[in-house]
Amino acid sequence: MxxxxxxxxxxxxxxxxxxxxxxxxxxxxxxxxxxxxxxxxxxxxxxxxxxxxxxxxxxxxxxxxxxxxxxxxxxxxxxxxxxxxxxxxxxxxxxxxxxxxxxxxxxxxxxxxxxxxxxxxxxxxxxxxxxxxxxxxxxxxxxxxxxxxxxxxxxxxxxxxxxxxxxxxxxxxxxxxxxxxxxxxxxxxxxxxxxxxVRRITSWHGDRRLSIRLDDLDPYRGLYEPILPKRLTALEVESWRTVVDDAWHLLATHLPDVAEALPAGLESLVPAPAVAFRLPSASTGEAFGSAIVAYSGDSEQLAAALVHEFQHIRLGGVQHLATLHTDDPRERLYVPWRDDPRPIGGVLHGIYAFFGVTGFWRALAAAEPDNTLASFEFALWRSASWRTLRAVRQDESLTDTGRRFLDGIATELAPWQEEPVAAGPAAWAGTSALDHYATWRLRHLRPDAGTVSALAEAWRHGDSWPKLGKLPESRTPTPVPDGSWTDARTDLIRLRLGRDGSTALAEHGPRVPGATEADLALLGGAIESAVEGYRHLLVANPGGPTAIVGLGLALAARGTGPAARALLHRPELVRAVHRVLRASAGVTPDVETVAGWIGRFTH
Incomplete structure (x- = not known):
């Protein structure tokens, strides 16, 4: 040619x-x-x-x-x-x-x-x-x-x-x-x-075939840089075969259109070590056709992960043909699936990936009405994807093509917001979303210094409230976190809603990384014990994000109130004011008291 x-x-x-x-x-x-x-x-x-x-x-x-x-x-x-x-x-x-x-x-x-x-x-x-x-x-x-x-x-x-x-x-x-x-x-x-x-896994469901390499050898299979081989044992390979077979059965049964396209776009799986109570995965636009996935015996979570990475793979390929956004590396946007602020490019990838994940859980929940975990996942990710899409739809960094991309997602995703979900899973999805956003705010938003000083001064003088008018929103997020992060409460929710939920929560809940006794009480329905547990944690560490937001969730479970409102919607302001008060002489009020005072004027 x-x-x-x-x-x-x-x-x-x-x-x-x-x-x-x-x-x-x-x-x-x-x-x-x-x-x-x-x-x-x-x-x-x-x-x-x-x-x-x-x-x-x-x-x-x-x-x-x-x-x-x-x-x-x-x-x-x-x-x-x-x-x-x-x-x-x-x-x-x-x-x-x-x-x-x-x-x-x-x-x-x-x-x-x-x-x-x-x-x-x-x-x-x-x-x-x-x-x-x-x-x-x-x-x-x-x-x-x-x-x-x-x-x-x-x-x-x-x-x-x-x-x-x-x-x-x-x-x-x-x-x-x-x-x-x-x-x-x-x-x-x-x-x-x-x-x-290189071993190969071949799975069949009817006439649908998935054949992928299980590559634990190639030096360039890593996400960021070359890595040495890490050979799986024969037993580990067979475990992978079993769970991939089961996941493929789920996809071919419940998402036949995706199952038709996925084998053309996913040819290699890089096995990563198991992570307790979750299934992390990753991919890169340079390795079209590959996904790095941690091992899990949970075929439903693996099926969702395969869809998630297939979406990333496809979008990576499309971005070599179409410009969806300008070159804007600023880490400035909240997404409900990460613990850090994200640039616009990462946000678009996340929206498309979780749009696909939502579709899987939607199909599974419809086919299995008694599957409360599937209903929870559907409710959680449809809301997360939709919230993020709406937040960035008019972002300055998007090109016209990028807006057309989001409009296309919206045509499918918008009607899903109105589909019925059982009250229990829907409520837990709302709790998980609130937990994530409040913790993210606490770690990455810094309240206006003048507002913090004015509030602290008003407290010291016993004033009901300084003449501030409407509280200003916190500034652009910083990628430097203030405090630790854990998804323990959402991990506990999944245990509670999964198979043998109450038993699983009691037996395995204490082993969830980052879970506290107060978290276990909250998820077990012992609300007063949870409140006391979080209060105790805050005495030892008044600035701890897990305890601050956990207390807000526990207080909210008893009913709405000013302290719960402030702890969940302006937690960074509560902590900043409390820090200033702790640094001054005299008796320091507890976090909950400061939150209750601020919450009277927070909407």
Whole structure:
């Protein structure tokens, strides 16, 4: 194809609008994949061209141009092999990471030649897939040699970095250094001495198939920088197979449209260690097709996590074709799913991801009316997504395309706000949302210093209230937190609403990280014990966010009142005034008393 025949990638408005509404199907995902392929080729060629400007930069390995020539040869013999390597998510991670190293003239986690030399690993992996004859020199990192998409060779070595030689001929594929020689098995899915293959999980539900790599080997599978292999045991792999099977069954049953598109956009899962009582996950726009997910035996939470990351993957691909916002890195916006202020780009990603998560819980709650946890999750995330969307819909940093994107989400998300949810789960969702926002305010908002001084002075003089008029809102949030953070109360809510809720709360609640006796009392319905528990915590630590907001929630559970109102809606002001009073001579009132005084004038 000549340059005149090249056609730039673009996204039609029809496809864009379908994507914004959560649709588009596998055809749209394949289109995004094609865009990623072109982007990676450009980055790859750019890395090679940059390396050519400094001839010695690749030593002790050959020039990256050698790898390009091998890829070009394999492209002629077996184009599908090259396409597999280009489509590999961590080819994108490597290309982005190494490009940044080139531009910033820094070394990285390994010596620069090791990062640059990974291109030889990519070319060798394509040649192995093609069954081609070749010879190559590959970088060794801590005794490992990567063959992306295929597996890892382990060699004995006396130094952290080195060079291995790989050959392919009549005697098969052989990798060697001065100390070791490893012959790859004929069946590369079989583990042997010195060879560890990438495992694959394949799940079926009817005629719907999900086949993904469980990649614990690729050095560029990490979120921010390269990481060494962390091999799962055979038992851990089987646990993953079981829970992925169950999660796929849920998605194929309750979200068939998503299940049709997801296999085209999610090809690799990076297993992360389990985290008690939650399931964190992550992805990056450079690794299109990959998600990092912590292990959990809860198939419902895993299904929600897969949808969440699939949304991130798709949006990352779209953002390489469409500009949704200007370059605005300011960490200034509240979102109900993070404990820190977020830039506009992160907010848009969160809205789209939790829009997808809401859709999953909505479908599951409709199919299983007695599933109180699904109802809670639906109520929590539909409100969180909608609240955030409305807050940023007219943000100055959005482009017209970005507003069209949010409008598309809104067409689906708005009607969900009116759908009925059982009173219990809905009330707990409201409690969780209030807890999160109040704690976030306490940690990241700083009240006006003049207002704090005036209130403290009025208290000291016994005045009913200073002549302030309407209390000014706190200023732009700071990313520097004031106090610790815990999601313990929401974790406890999930225990209470899950299977065998009361029993689970009693047995497992005390092990929830960050949970206090007062939290357990609040979630167990012992409101007076909770109030006393939080009061006791505040005597020891008057500025603790968990106890301040917890007391507000417990007081609110007894009925609305001025102290509860101030602690939940202006907690940062209550704490700031109380700090000033504590610093002065005389008897210091307790936090609740100050909150009750401020709350009389807070709406």
């Amino acid at each position: 000549t340059p005149d025949e090249l056609v730039p990638h673009h996204l039609s408005w029809t496809d864009f609008d379908a994507f914004a509404r959560g649709g588009g199907g596998p055809a749209l995902v394949r289109h995004l994949r094609a865009t990623e392929r072109s982007r990676r080729l450009l980055l790859l060629r750019g890395i090679i061209d940059q390396a050519a400007k400094s001839p010695g930069v690749s030593a002790p390995l050959p020039s990256p141009e050698w790898a390009w020539e091998l890829l070009a040869r394999i492209q002629q013999q077996a184009p599908a092999a090259v396409e597999t390597i280009l489509a590999h998510p961590y080819t994108g991670s490597w290309a982005g990471y190494t490009t940044r190293l080139c531009r910033q003239d820094v070394t990285g986690v390994c010596p620069f030649w090791v990062h640059l030399g990974h291109v030889h690993c990519l070319a060798a992996a394509a040649a192995v897939r093609a069954g081609a004859r070749f010879e190559a020199e590959l970088p060794i990192w801590q005794g490992t040699v990567s063959l992306p998409t295929l597996g890892m060779v382990r060699l004995r070595t006396g130094e952290p970095f080195g060079v291995a030689r790989m050959s392919a001929g009549d005697d098969g594929f052989v990798v060697r250094n001065r100390h070791t020689e490893v012959r790859l098995p004929d069946d590369l899915s079989v583990e042997t001495a010195g060879w560890q293959p």
